[in-house]
Amino acid sequence: MARRLVGTLLAAIAALGVTTAPAQAAVDYTGIVALNNCSGSLVRLPSSAPADKALVLTNGHCVELMKPGQVIVNRSVTRSFSLLNGSGSKIATLTGTKLVYATMTGTDAALYQLNKTYGEIQQQHGSRALELSASHPVARTEIRVVSGYWKRIYSCQIDGFVNTLKEADWTWRDSLRYTSSCNTIGGTSGSPIIDSVSGKVVGVNNTGNESGGRCTMNNPCEVDAAGNVTVRKGINYGQQTFDFVSCFGSGTTLNLSLPGCKVAKP
Numbered sequence: 001m002a003r004r005l006v007g008t009l010l011a012a013i014a015a016l017g018v019t020t021a022p023a024q025a026a027v028d029y030t031g032i033v034a035l036n037n038c039s040g041s042l043v044r045l046p047s048s049a050p051a052d053k054a055l056v057l058t059n060g061h062c063v064e065l066m067k068p069g070q071v072i073v074n075r076s077v078t079r080s081f082s083l084l085n086g087s088g089s090k091i092a093t094l095t096g097t098k099l100v101y102a103t104m105t106g107t108d109a110a111l112y113q114l115n116k117t118y119g120e121i122q123q124q125h126g127s128r129a130l131e132l133s134a135s136h137p138v139a140r141t142e143i144r145v146v147s148g149y150w151k152r153i154y155s156c157q158i159d160g161f162v163n164t165l166k167e168a169d170w171t172w173r174d175s176l177r178y179t180s181s182c183n184t185i186g187g188t189s190g191s192p193i194i195d196s197v198s199g200k201v202v203g204v205n206n207t208g209n210e211s212g213g214r215c216t217m218n219n220p221c222e223v224d225a226a227g228n229v230t231v232r233k234g235i236n237y238g239q240q241t242f243d244f245v246s247c248f249g250s251g252t253t254l255n256l257s258l259p260g261c262k263v264a265k266p
Contacts, residue, residue, distance in 0.1 A: 033081040034148035038062035041192035044129040050119030058190030133200040149187040156182035167220035208236030
């Protein structure tokens with residue numbers, strides 16, 4: 001009955017031409033991980049099944065400072081991740097056994113495969129994975145940048161998209177620019193960028209212009225399609241992740257030859 005009354009009230013409000021804000025997803029530390037040097041998140045593809053080996057998303061530069069053009073695919077590794085619960089307390093140590101993909105070319109992202117499945121993590125630790133959005137985000141979207149390293153959540157909007165973001169020798173395409181309240185710092189690298197309405201991951205936090213430098217280390221600059229350079233001191237950026245959805249087959253198996261897979265290849 002209460003649900004029916006709420007629906008009737010919303011219909012009456014709409015008839016008066018009054019719009020209501022979309023409901024906000026409850027964004028906390030669920031599915032967030034901390035690395036020894038960065039932040040990250042336990043992520044799943046839209047098609048992932050409980051029996052699939054789980055994935056962790058972070059930055060390529062959290063693996064190593066990679067050379068332009070370098071792409072790592074399916075490298076055997078051993079790396080630990082501290083899994084947090086909704087309030088930010090550590091509840092488990094997860095182990096990555098394969099670096100599925102990493103690059104700093106075109107984007108700054110890395111995906112590790114764990115030795116446990118999504119179902120095992122849910123059953124043993126009560127934690128779900130965050131879903132990667134399959135769609136390009138839109139400007140003015142409310143977002144949260146969630147750092148497992150610092151246990152801090154930044155709230156802001158997507159201010160816009162950068163044709164080319166250049167930092168030292170690296171260039172990234174179609175980067176996300178935040179509004180000023182997401183004043184991320186060192187250690188927040190690799191934090192997921194979460195759409196606060198859908199609760200899905202739309203990007204991964206990776207850099208910011210710290211001192212007003214022009215296209216230098218820790219001072220990325222924006223380059224438009226005509227080659228014009230803009231420097232925004234104190235503004236921070238992330239890389240979109242929807243492209244990765246088209247690069248995985250069943251069972252979280254990377255397949256860079258799939259149609260629509262546009263990330264850098266070895």
